[in-house]
Amino acid sequence: xxxxxxxxxxxxxxxxxxxxxxxxxxxxxxxxxxxxxxxxxxxxxxxxxxxxxxxxxxxxxxxxxxxxxxxxxxxxxxxxxxxxxxxxxxxxxxxxxxxxx
Numbered sequence: 001x002x003x004x005x006x007x008x009x010x011x012x013x014x015x016x017x018x019x020x021x022x023x024x025x026x027x028x029x030x031x032x033x034x035x036x037x038x039x040x041x042x043x044x045x046x047x048x049x050x051x052x053x054x055x056x057x058x059x060x061x062x063x064x065x066x067x068x069x070x071x072x073x074x075x076x077x078x079x080x081x082x083x084x085x086x087x088x089x090x091x092x093x094x095x096x097x098x099x100x101x
Contacts, residue, residue, distance in 0.1 A: 001090075001091070006073065009090055010069045013069045014046060014051075016086065016087070017051050017069075017086075018046045020043050020086070021045070021046060022042065022043065022044075023043055024040060024081070025040070025041065025053065025079050025080070025081050025086070026038070026039070026081070027041070027077060027078070027079055028080075029076065029077045029078075030075075030077070039055045041053040041054050041062070042054045044064070050067060051067060051069070053065050075090075075091075
């Protein structure tokens with residue numbers, strides 16, 4: 001996959017998320033070193049390079065988490081709504097992904 005294709009996919013991710021602003025999403029993020037963070041929150045903002053979720057915490061508190069679209073592209077961040085993923089894998093197989101990184 002060349003850079004032009006990646007840019008188009010990132011634009012598609014941005015546009016799709018822009019349609020879901022104000023909706024509840026579930027995020028599963030690979031933070032490295034075998035650390036996976038799962039949370040649920042409201043998509044509050046989309047920007048040219050990143051998007052922001054307002055995540056529910058204990059005792060009625062909220063926090064903000066931001067993620068980059070490229071993390072969705074590479075599969076480091078997975079988004080779902082109502083149990084179904086918003087995005088399928090953008091790569092046919094793992095070898096294609098490894099050659100891009």
